[in-house]
Amino acid sequence: MNWAISTEGLTRRFGDRTVVDGVSLSVPRGGVYGFLGPNGAGKTTTIRMLLGLIRPSSGSIQVLGRAMPRQRLAIARCVGAMVETPSLYDHLTARENLDQPRRVRGLPTSEIERVLSIVDLTGDSRRRVGGFSLGMRQRLGIARALLGRPELLILDEPTNGLDPAGIRDMRQLIRDLPSRDATSIMISSHLLAEVEQTASHVGLMFQGKLLAQSALTDFLALAGGRIEIGVRSAQKARQVLSEFSDGITLVDAERLSVTPHPKRTPDAATINARLVGAGLVVYEITSRPATLEDVFMKLTTDVA
Amino acid sequence: MFALIGSEFAKLKRTLVPLVCIAAPLCAATFTLLFVLRLRGGEQWLNLLGEGAATWAFFLLPMSITALTILLAQIEHAPKMWTHLLSLPAPRSTIFAAKVVVAFGLTGVMSVIGYALIYAALWLGEFVKPGVQLVGDAQFDELALAFALMAAGAGLMIVVQLWAALRFRGFAIPLVMGIVGTFAALALASSVRGVLLPWFIPTYVLTLQQPSSQIAIWFGAVGGVVAAVAMVFHLGRQERFD
Numbered sequence: 274m275n276w277a278i279s280t281e282g283l284t285r286r287f288g289d290r291t292v293v294d295g296v297s298l299s300v301p302r303g304g305v306y307g308f309l310g311p312n313g314a315g316k317t318t319t320i321r322m323l324l325g326l327i328r329p330s331s332g333s334i335q336v337l338g339r340a341m342p343r344q345r346l347a348i349a350r351c352v353g354a355m356v357e358t359p360s361l362y363d364h365l366t367a368r369e370n371l372d373q374p375r376r377v378r379g380l381p382t383s384e385i386e387r388v389l390s391i392v393d394l395t396g397d398s399r400r401r402v403g404g405f406s407l408g409m410r411q412r413l414g415i416a417r418a419l420l421g422r423p424e425l426l427i428l429d430e431p432t433n434g435l436d437p438a439g440i441r442d443m444r445q446l447i448r449d450l451p452s453r454d455a456t457s458i459m460i461s462s463h464l465l466a467e468v469e470q471t472a473s474h475v476g477l478m479f480q481g482k483l484l485a486q487s488a489l490t491d492f493l494a495l496a497g498g499r500i501e502i503g504v505r506s507a508q509k510a511r512q513v514l515s516e517f518s519d520g521i522t523l524v525d526a527e528r529l530s531v532t533p534h535p536k537r538t539p540d541a542a543t544i545n546a547r548l549v550g551a552g553l554v555v556y557e558i559t560s561r562p563a564t565l566e567d568v569f570m571k572l573t574t575d576v577a
Numbered sequence: 578m579f580a581l582i583g584s585e586f587a588k589l590k591r592t593l594v595p596l597v598c599i600a601a602p603l604c605a606a607t608f609t610l611l612f613v614l615r616l617r618g619g620e621q622w623l624n625l626l627g628e629g630a631a632t633w634a635f636f637l638l639p640m641s642i643t644a645l646t647i648l649l650a651q652i653e654h655a656p657k658m659w660t661h662l663l664s665l666p667a668p669r670s671t672i673f674a675a676k677v678v679v680a681f682g683l684t685g686v687m688s689v690i691g692y693a694l695i696y697a698a699l700w701l702g703e704f705v706k707p708g709v710q711l712v713g714d715a716q717f718d719e720l721a722l723a724f725a726l727m728a729a730g731a732g733l734m735i736v737v738q739l740w741a742a743l744r745f746r747g748f749a750i751p752l753v754m755g756i757v758g759t760f761a762a763l764a765l766a767s768s769v770r771g772v773l774l775p776w777f778i779p780t781y782v783l784t785l786q787q788p789s790s791q792i793a794i795w796f797g798a799v800g801g802v803v804a805a806v807a808m809v810f811h812l813g814r815q816e817r818f819d
Contacts, residue, residue: 321660324660324664325664326660326663326664326816327816328816346666346667346668349664349665349666349667350666352664354664356657356660356661356664357657358656358657359657359661360655360656360657360658360660360661361655362588362652362655363655364590364591364592365588365590365591369587369590372584372587373584373587373588374661374665376580376581376583376584376587377580377581377584377665377666377667378665378666379580401591417661
């Protein structure tokens with residue numbers, strides 16, 4: 274497969290502390306890759322290595338088929354990035370802030386208009402950035418990353434500090450970009466629900482290691498969903514259903530959550546029949562698909 | 578590289594840098610004017626120009642270079658700014674080299690303004706103070722050469738100050754260096770060991786007829802180039818975590 278980013282055993286140590294430990298990323302071209310993990314998991318350090326800002330202690334990096342850091346300049350021409358909160362010159366206008374990277378990238382001035390319109394900042398382009406809200410700054414940071422139609426966009430926590438409307442706009446923008454400009458996107462975030470709505474592929478970092486990565490659907494299958502049951506006596510229901518799953522938890526006196534076993538757990542109708550047959554009053558059975566949060570909790574709990 | 582230099586100059590818009598570039602030479606001119614206003618009669622151009630040049634070399638040039646280099650560096654010390662700059666498709670060394678070029682350029686601009694304003698101050702003083710008369714040769718070429726050599730001799734000082742300002746996020750270290758260097762240079766006046774102090778080197782222009790002074794100016798200029806190469810190499814290889 275043709276990867277936008279591919280790393281092999283990527284490791285970074287600071288003194289005797291290993292912050293990124295043998296990470297082998299595979300970010301597909303043309304998709305949105307959600308790079309998940311709690312704060313301090315090593316996501317930003319990994320991104321810094323992908324951008325050539327810091328050198329790996331060991332391991333290799335290929336970005337768009339080129340080796341980092343040996344071909345950093347060639348890679349940087351094809352990559353747009355925003356690492357955490359965007360750094361902007363407050364004393365300059367939005368347009369002037371974009372003009373500096375535009376010059377360095379050798380792009381026409383019309384490129385500024387294009388990216389400003391994408392992030393809906395055309396009307397504010399002549400205002401000083403010092404007076405911008407956090408959301409506007411974030412959008413301007415994205416606009417700067419979009420200069421030159423990069424083949425790969427790396428966004429580290431792009432929704433940080435955005436209000437709900439800003440998050441929705443950012444989500445839409447991220448969804449649109451792969452089809453609009455054939456851009457591959459890597460988003461690092463600790464907001465699982467947000468990534469779940471935008472990503473086609475997901476990788477999970479935890480304590481410096483990449484615990485899992487795959488297409489989102491395969492990733493969600495790792496947790497397998499849940500069956501939630503509302504019943505008059507949850508305690509008794511648990512005993513009745515114990516042969517079907519090892520993962521039955523009491524939510525409260527009248528609610529259970531069953532983690533289905535791939536072979537032993539029957540469908541909802543069979544569960545209902547078994548409970549009713551045992552004389553229990555069932556008033557709800559809901560099959561809930563797994564969320565990223567479920568997978569995250571499952572994988573990280575296993576490691577911890 | 579030219580694009581980077583252009584963008585470095587563009588960044589200075591609405592900063593204090595243009596103000597420093599005007600204010601420092603204006604101070605030198607003001608001191609010169611005040612000196613003229615104290616005169617009662619004729620005075621040689623040479624002496625008055627010497628006063629202006631000495632004010633510039635001993636005090637205003639090092640202090641304004643301290644201020645300029647701090648301002649140039651502080652623009653980039655905002656959170657994550659280095660991350661943005663160093664991920665641009667430009668060799669890291671050129672990003673720092675562009676800063677050096679801008680610092681040298683601004684020193685050149687200040688020197689030109691200083692040269693012009695000192696003459697303006699002398700003519701203004703002669704005009705407003707009855708009885709004062711400037712006599713002798715106006716020394717246009719000599720003062721131009723002196724200002725050019727002071728700027729060249731300040732090369733090492735510029736790079737040392739810029740290096741510290743770029744290396745350290747806070748401005749306290751380069752500021753203290755600049756103040757201590759400037760006053761140490763005043764203390765070292767007429768000492769042969771002054772050549773070891775970058776802030777003192779431009780003052781050798783005032784005694785340029787001595788061979789040792791010419792060597793000192795060369796040392797400042799060539800040392801500036803060598804230090805700039807070392808600075809670009811050092812900062813270009815440094816990993817930054819802002």
